[in-house]
């Protein structure tokens with residue numbers, strides 16, 4: 001995997017677009033992020049970081065609240081849990 005990545009509040013995203021799954025960068029960080037939060041990997045929608053800027057130290061902070069550990073904008077565990085639930089639901093429907 002050659003895409004440049006960044007870490008935002010413990011989750012990994014492609015650096016160019018702040019996406020967990022990015023076609024343009026040929027990057028997929030779902031397995032790594034799922035693993036970090038103690039989940040088994042599953043096929044789900046990728047999460048995406050909201051508008052962010054970098055601090056003087058190069059850390060990402062959300063534009064809305066100016067926080068590098070924002071629970072609302074960077075609440076990845078919640079977002080991943082939601083994406084997993086949606087994927088499970090969709091899987092049930094199609095089978």
Ligand SMILES: [Zn+2]
Nearest residue numbers: 014017022025
């Ligand atoms: Zn990208």
Ligand SMILES: [Zn+2]
Nearest residue numbers: 062065070073
């Ligand atoms: Zn925020």
